[in-house]
Amino acid sequence: MSFFKRLKDRFVPPEENDDLLPLEPLDDNINDKSAETERTVISQPVPQEQLKKKTDDWDFSFDDDDLMSIEEFEELEAQQIGAKFRQGLEKSRENFQNKLNDLLAHYRTVDEDFFEALEEMLIQADVGFNTVMELVESLRFEAKRQNITETKDLREVIVEKIVEIYEQEDDELQTMNIQEEGLTVILMVGVNGVGKTTTIGKLAHRYRQQGKTVMLAAGDTFRAGAIEQLQVWGDRVGVEVVKQNEGSDPAAVMFDAVNAAKAKKVDILICDTAGRLQNKANLMNELQKVKKVISKSVPGAPHEVLLALDATTGQNALVQAKAFKEVTDVTGIVLTKLDGTAKGGIVLAIRNELHIPVKFVGLGEKLDDLQPFDAESYVYGLFADMIEASGVESEEETTETTDPDAG
Ligand SMILES: Nc1nc2c(ncn2[C@@H]2O[C@H](COP(=O)(O)OP(=O)(O)OP(=O)(O)O)[C@@H](O)[C@H]2O)c(=O)[nH]1
Numbered sequence: 001m002s003f004f005k006r007l008k009d010r011f012v013p014p015e016e017n018d019d020l021l022p023l024e025p026l027d028d029n030i031n032d033k034s035a036e037t038e039r040t041v042i043s044q045p046v047p048q049e050q051l052k053k054k055t056d057d058w059d060f061s062f063d064d065d066d067l068m069s070i071e072e073f074e075e076l077e078a079q080q081i082g083a084k085f086r087q088g089l090e091k092s093r094e095n096f097q098n099k100l101n102d103l104l105a106h107y108r109t110v111d112e113d114f115f116e117a118l119e120e121m122l123i124q125a126d127v128g129f130n131t132v133m134e135l136v137e138s139l140r141f142e143a144k145r146q147n148i149t150e151t152k153d154l155r156e157v158i159v160e161k162i163v164e165i166y167e168q169e170d171d172e173l174q175t176m177n178i179q180e181e182g183l184t185v186i187l188m189v190g191v192n193g194v195g196k197t198t199t200i201g202k203l204a205h206r207y208r209q210q211g212k213t214v215m216l217a218a219g220d221t222f223r224a225g226a227i228e229q230l231q232v233w234g235d236r237v238g239v240e241v242v243k244q245n246e247g248s249d250p251a252a253v254m255f256d257a258v259n260a261a262k263a264k265k266v267d268i269l270i271c272d273t274a275g276r277l278q279n280k281a282n283l284m285n286e287l288q289k290v291k292k293v294i295s296k297s298v299p300g301a302p303h304e305v306l307l308a309l310d311a312t313t314g315q316n317a318l319v320q321a322k323a324f325k326e327v328t329d330v331t332g333i334v335l336t337k338l339d340g341t342a343k344g345g346i347v348l349a350i351r352n353e354l355h356i357p358v359k360f361v362g363l364g365e366k367l368d369d370l371q372p373f374d375a376e377s378y379v380y381g382l383f384a385d386m387i388e389a390s391g392v393e394s395e396e397e398t399t400e401t402t403d404p405d406a407g
């Protein structure tokens, strides 16, 4: 099966399923006050102890006539994820798709001029110099191997190579290190304003939806209003926030929080920290102190140190990541505000040049706009129209197929 066809089958709902879509958004914008009031009526958070008890006693022996099968559920879920990436990457898609189509129209034959123009296009989309060189080199090779002479026949190969270049790194690291037994501690770090606190709120929501109990630690004692901001998220998602006064020692907050989480047998503790500039040594050292306090109370913790990077800052995000990587073991990146940039290629640069997996991407400001990163969902978001149009096109061109394995 062709690569585009596979993506299409995975993410695009078949015609007859149209009545199931568009899917209801899980939640509304935090700034939308009217929706806020309405939501509190419909979805009062269940107290966590109750939730835990409830999921423990669940009775699965009900009549299953109205239930969808696991396969149907997974299909619907994939389509929902596809729709999220499609929506969140709209700006980048306009950029990537249009430019690629322009290139293919301008350069009809596969030659050095075409590859150079492609390199330039990808570099402008923040893919990162080294990654672009590697990508285009493998395209040159593939074009030769498959004897592709017309650029239009390279379209699918280009998209496929993007996935390959992302996935060549170790796959195991991609998933979150969530403990099956006992407490998991997640530490969120990053410079000011990148979206740490918002991401914590979204993450807490995600884990709550999976039936886990969650607690938050208000480790940003530095910025005025930071503790209140986290508390708003805590109230919204229905999870407890451990906090002290503004100006207190963040390591002391973490100490309290870890002990409270252990005592209450919470599944996941997510710790907020103050935004810090990567070139301020004292603040960076403070992170090490916070980490030490956590690991003393829970051996092996923090299980994840997530670095939030703002996708709209482009190559600067790479500079930040390098600096944080030097002082602390960053286990994953949360790339926020991907919806706000047309240069979504930054994902590839991060993965390929830093060797840190992008674990989540922020695709908007709503609660369910934080999605686990997945290379295929990402390229679907970047090239959705092209992918969706692909079958139709090839039906028209069946006689012209260049795939040596076809027929
Ligand atoms: N569009 C969009 N906006 C986002 C996303 N993630 C965060 N934001 C916005 O980014 C702004 C800053 O987010 P915060 O969560 O306060 O950032 P922070 O890193 O905690 O900032 P400090 O506490 O000041 O260091 C807010 O207006 C968020 O709504 C995203 O994925 N997409």
Ligand SMILES: [Mg+2]
Residues within 6 Å of the ligand: 196, 197, 198, 220, 226, 272, 273, 275
């Ligand atoms: Mg914050």
